[in-house]
Amino acid sequence: MDKKLRILVAKPGLDGHDRGAKVVARALRDAGFEVIYTGLHQTPDMIVATAIQEDVNAVGLSILSGAHMTIFPNVMKLLKKKKAVDILLFGGGIIPDEDKKALYKLGVGKLFGPGTDTAEIVAYLKKYFKL
């Protein structure tokens, strides 16, 4: 079997700062993942549709604009609605601790802060998927 983990890296909302998303996409590729990169300005609907068509194992969202409390819950809700709860939702961005706590409660996976080592993200995913 030639199993590969597939990860969707998406940039929701209007914020165009995709430096982080791109660096993470590459780091994941270099760690042997197959990364689906959808580019900017994705709505939660688009993200979930892509996640399902591409049959990904995880969705990583990068949000720097402060819209995390709107976008993460929406994506989570849609994943549930489409019965795709086995897909891990994680992310990165500027997210204060109390918001993090609230999002973890909703079942969102790990949220990485600014300045995170990409190796940490890789390690997290490998551990989560028991590689």
Add this chain to the structure above:
Amino acid sequence: MKQKINKENNRINDATISGIPVKIIYVPDDIKDLNYDRDLGMPGQYPYTRGVRQTMYRGRLWTMRQFSGFGTAKDTNKRYKFLLAHGETGLSVAFDFPTLYGRDSDEEISAGEVGKCGVAISSLADMETLFDGIPMAEVSTSMTINGPASVIWAFYIAAAEKQGVKSKQLRGTIQNDILKEYIAQKSWLFPPKPSMRIITDIMEFAAQHVPQWNTISISGYHIREAGSTAVQELAFTLKDGLTYVEEGIKAGLDVDVFAPRLSYFFNSHLDFFEEIAKYRAARRIWAREMKNTYKAKKPESLLLRFHTQTAGCTLTAQQPENNIVRTAFQGLAAVLGGTQSLHTNSMDETWALPTEKAVLIALRTQQLIAYETGVANVIDPLGGSYYVESLTNKMEQEAYNYFKKIDKMGGMIKAIENGYPQREIANAAYNYQKQVEQKKRTFVGVNDFILADEKLEMPILKIDHRVSEEQNKRIQTLRKKRNNAQVAKVLKELKRVCQTKENVMYPILKAVKAYATLGEICAAMKEIFGVYKEPPMF
């Protein structure tokens, strides 16, 4: 306090942060080909390497201009009055994402982003509120707006008119640099061709009606923030600038009419001397190209005037107070490099919008540089330094290497459509990240000198739901109150003009004055011009 210190010694110390090799010492031989009159000249003299004004900061200090904006127009108006009261000398408007994309606050895609990273401005009414009680004839205002620059500028002109201020009196800048949006910042609306046409329309309109306005602030800042090297910032930004000049000439404008209104906006990053060399090289390249290639005659067309902002991407979430010091060094580099205006970042900007206290410290940093250090007393004090001159030459050379490659691709617009600069920047960003992670470079508090038990908490300014609710209500009332038949009429007229060669600024101003919203105006233009999509990156 416990702390972690990295004892390995695999650090790069023989190259700048952008990877330009540096020797351990520089000697006269390193600049033996330097010819003072040809390569440096006196300040205010061709090729302007040492500065654009004869007297530089002795004549007038740089403008202290802190970029700010958040929440509703009313919230930001209060912050502006605070800054002006504390000695700031120019305003600089940060817009929220919906505004940057030409969307109204109440559109679906704006959800969650209204007023978050800047102020929400959806109509002339919002602009009137933003400048309520601020004398628009006196302040100079810089507005960071690109895709919808034409519309926001029209808001500003119309708001001034309501205050009784004529467009001829207005001073300020719109960023209006769409090429770097395609390259780095990504808040574009239309494809390159119509975008360039709007920009030349703006240049023409300004020359006639708003002569003191800087029509494009050609920006390297965002290119650098997206992860480029200093050389890439220099090369891509200047090439963008030269492309605007070409387009202006192609559109039939006189280069000496519009070129004096072009200004630049650079980043000030960590590597102190590299940054200074970058600014000096930029002035020289611009002067030479404008004179030799584009045959500009007026001295003002040859001057590269620029605003600088310290590098937001170098601020650390860890030990945030260190950011005050970082920013001070970066601000100092900008001043030694001869900047015309400066924004110094606040220490808490990686976390959120800065608090009032943080903003004040940032402003004080500039005042310290200006009034206490003495660096402003002498022009280009590093001129003649073996190292700085040699690095300036090197930066210039490397920039020309990029120019050549881009020319071979058929120019900047084609290079952008092919994703070339984008790819170069993404590669550089990835390399930079690798160096951080492999500890080849030390970032204090990030990969070394880490406080083991540090709790990352800062007081942050929170933007609550109130903002988007207030904004939505405002727009909805506006839509009811205004004359909607008139709005429909002016939008139709706008669409007609978009299909002709006439200047779009006139119908945009008309639409603005009829209180058509930003989103409505941009949607009308998109119908004719289409929308842009990014080229593949990987």
Add this chain to the structure above:
Amino acid sequence: MTLIENNDHKAKSILNTLYPRTGNAWRIGITGPPGAGKSTLVEKLAMECVKHNLSVGIVCIDPTSPFSGGAILGDRVRMSSLFLDPKVFIRSMATRGSLGGIAKATKQMCDLLDAFKKDIIIIETIGVGQVELDVAGIAFTTIVVLVPEAGDSIQTMKAGLMEIADIFVVNKSDRDGADKMVMEIQSILEMKDFDRIPVVLKTIGTEGKGVTDLYKSILEHKDYLKVTNKIKQRMQSTIQTEITEIVQEHIDKQVWRNPKIKLALNRFIDNIINGRQTPYHAADKIYAIWKKLGRKI
């Protein structure tokens, strides 16, 4: 889908059940050099199909990094207006080491989309090298996308390019040299023998210009293959390739996983390096060993 792509043991049984339901979709292959505008055209072509009330499956292929085994699949970036269209299904694949511009399981992925009753299937190959040809083996209509700037290099294009294309598209024809490019292609085509001379079209992918013509040309080509019954030939060769590949894979596994052969191989390699044997000689010997073992495996 993932099971198929992963060549999971369950994949075979899934494909066996679904196979009888295939055979309705028209399969279109799109190939061309990097950045020619393939993805842009795929998006516009899919929109055109949807306009005609056809459902579309899209398979986009991107290269796997030979160093890490990972991949970044980025063609979707250019197809965002299709993301929410219920008639369109997009699936990205990495080559996972196969050359020739498509992934090993591409054909099977198409079968799957076919079984799910997609009317049209579009396969976009990777854009490395000059032009990748394998897609012609699984598509009924193969489109080669070129750009005006390719003008000078067309003479030196990978051999076989002229033969695999059913339709040539000169995209980015908003740029200079498009007409010249069209003429050049036509003049080369005239020198060759064809049952049907491929059509050469101009498009502007970003503006959607010429896409209706492209759509029509595809239908014409489809009719042509059906009327002349050439479709049967194509299907025969596709199926033949597929069977050959599956058998090949079985054989490969048997041969190279056999401990005796592994041992012999290592010894032969040493011999060859030391100049005591030639690769041809070694290959003959391995074949002989395998034949002898054959019955027992």
